[in-house]
Amino acid sequence: MQAAEVSAYFHKFDEAEEMYVDMDRKDLALELRKRLGNWRRVLALHSKWYGDKEGRQNDATHNEVHQKLGESYYDHQKWSNAAKCFERVKAGSGSTERLIDCYFRSEQWQSMVDLAQDLPAENVDHLNDLGERFRRAGMCKPAVDALLKAGNVKAAVDCCVLLNQWDRAVELAQEHNFPQIESLLSDYASSMLKQNKRLEAIELYRAANKSPQAAKLLCTIAEETMTTKVNPLRAKKLYVLAALEMERFKKRSLDMSGSTTTNMTAAQTTAATLDNLMSHDQATGESKSLERPWHGAEGVHFYLLAQRQLYDGEVEAAMITAVRCGQYEDVLGTKEASSLIALTSFYNKHYGSCSKAFINLESQKGLPQAELDQYIELGVNIFSRHPPQNPDSKALPFLDTTRPACVASGRPLIGSESTMSCRVCSHKMFSREVRTNNCPLCHAKLQ
Numbered sequence: 001m002q003a004a005e006v007s008a009y010f011h012k013f014d015e016a017e018e019m020y021v022d023m024d025r026k027d028l029a030l031e032l033r034k035r036l037g038n039w040r041r042v043l044a045l046h047s048k049w050y051g052d053k054e055g056r057q058n059d060a061t062h063n064e065v066h067q068k069l070g071e072s073y074y075d076h077q078k079w080s081n082a083a084k085c086f087e088r089v090k091a092g093s094g095s096t097e098r099l100i101d102c103y104f105r106s107e108q109w110q111s112m113v114d115l116a117q118d119l120p121a122e123n124v125d126h127l128n129d130l131g132e133r134f135r136r137a138g139m140c141k142p143a144v145d146a147l148l149k150a151g152n153v154k155a156a157v158d159c160c161v162l163l164n165q166w167d168r169a170v171e172l173a174q175e176h177n178f179p180q181i182e183s184l185l186s187d188y189a190s191s192m193l194k195q196n197k198r199l200e201a202i203e204l205y206r207a208a209n210k211s212p213q214a215a216k217l218l219c220t221i222a223e224e225t226m227t228t229k230v231n232p233l234r235a236k237k238l239y240v241l242a243a244l245e246m247e248r249f250k251k252r253s254l255d256m257s258g259s260t261t262t263n264m265t266a267a268q269t270t271a272a273t274l275d276n277l278m279s280h281d282q283a284t285g286e287s288k289s290l291e292r293p294w295h296g297a298e299g300v301h302f303y304l305l306a307q308r309q310l311y312d313g314e315v316e317a318a319m320i321t322a323v324r325c326g327q328y329e330d331v332l333g334t335k336e337a338s339s340l341i342a343l344t345s346f347y348n349k350h351y352g353s354c355s356k357a358f359i360n361l362e363s364q365k366g367l368p369q370a371e372l373d374q375y376i377e378l379g380v381n382i383f384s385r386h387p388p389q390n391p392d393s394k395a396l397p398f399l400d401t402t403r404p405a406c407v408a409s410g411r412p413l414i415g416s417e418s419t420m421s422c423r424v425c426s427h428k429m430f431s432r433e434v435r436t437n438n439c440p441l442c443h444a445k446l447q
């Protein structure tokens with residue numbers, strides 16, 4: 001024994017170790033190596049003598065060795081090696097924090113996710129740490145799972161907001177009775193609106209499933225686009241988007257067959273449906289454009305259709321569609337709608353309709369005198385030669401605007417011709433008028 005200590009004193013460690021082993025004092029051999037901080041040797045000896053089974057995790061030496069070895073790898077920034085060591089240390093012995101750090105630095109995301117799942121809920125600090133790291137890596141779902149497991153709802157909602165997952169944020173806030181989210185959402189949206197980032201605000205509302213707000217903004221932009229008269233097609237697209245958004249909202253608020261109802265009684269389901277109906281009414285009642293979501297899109301659609309027909313030389317079809325535009329003066333403006341009616345009915349010698357359109361044009365509010373004089377002069381010019389009467393033409397029944405119109409041709413849906421309807425916007429059209437495989441109004445694929 002003394003000889004071994006002397007050898008150790010003179011730095012002949014291998015010799016000393018051998019002597020201890022010969023004396024069957026393996027513990028002293030291990031102690032020597034520990035004292036020297038040669039953890040790899042300790043591990044090698046320990047495994048050689050006692051085996052390296054997972055079941056040995058309760059062994060104090062096993063834990064100590066892996067902990068120390070892990071730390072030495074950690075100090076040398078060998079993250080994956082360190083992680084492997086820390087993984088073998090019994091949970092709860094203070095290595096978890098280091099383990100998380102090693103995973104994070106070596107980007108072992110799946111291991112982090114597994115660890116978060118395995119950690120018991122009492123490990124609040126580690127779960128919060130994991131959640132925060134997932135958030136920094138942009139991994140919303142694991143972050144939320146970890147934070148919720150730690151009981152940190154606020155951090156979970158904040159995480160969704162920071163990662164722009166508003167739908168999940170709103171959902172979580174509703175599940176956990178966290179009312180602040182609504183004001184947060186509206187503050188965020190109004191700050192975007194102040195910076196004139198309206199499309200971003202629409203995206204935000206869409207992501208948070210706030211369809212009426214998104215639709216309202218879309219309608220406002222569509223109206224502005226219409227007044228500039230530069231790009232009516234863009235206005236139509238915006239109106240269609242708004243209408244689709246409202247369809248989505250209607251479907252969501254009335255569709256109660258989803259997973260939310262599985263644990264509800266009949267009375268609860270009825271109450272929830274009623275609640276949804278009321279919120280639907282409340283949302284649509286705020287704005288006219290939301291009450292009739294397709295109205296704007298229809299108006300611009302028929303306006304564009306009439307012009308296309310006119311330029312294609314289909315003057316009668318153009319007149320029928322133009323007369324339909326008379327119903328959409330709120331969208332198109334009196335001047336645009338009536339001018340189109342006047343022009344097309346003049347070409348078709350329907351001077352009765354033409355004269356009515358002139359009366360409309362002349363009675364516009366706030367019309368400048370010069371413009372009014374031009375209308376009167378043109379009117380006198382036309383109607384002194386042609387009495388303001390419609391001829392007895394076959395087009396007359398088609399000028400009836402009390403019936404809904406075919407969105408492909410603009411003609412009212414009368415007669416026995418076969419029709420089909422679009423499953424997205426529910427508008428009808430004559431089958432033989434459909435030229436492409438898409439709905440002329442909302443451009444969805446037709447079946």
Ligand SMILES: [Zn+2]
Nearest residue numbers: 422425439442
């Ligand atoms: Zn459609």
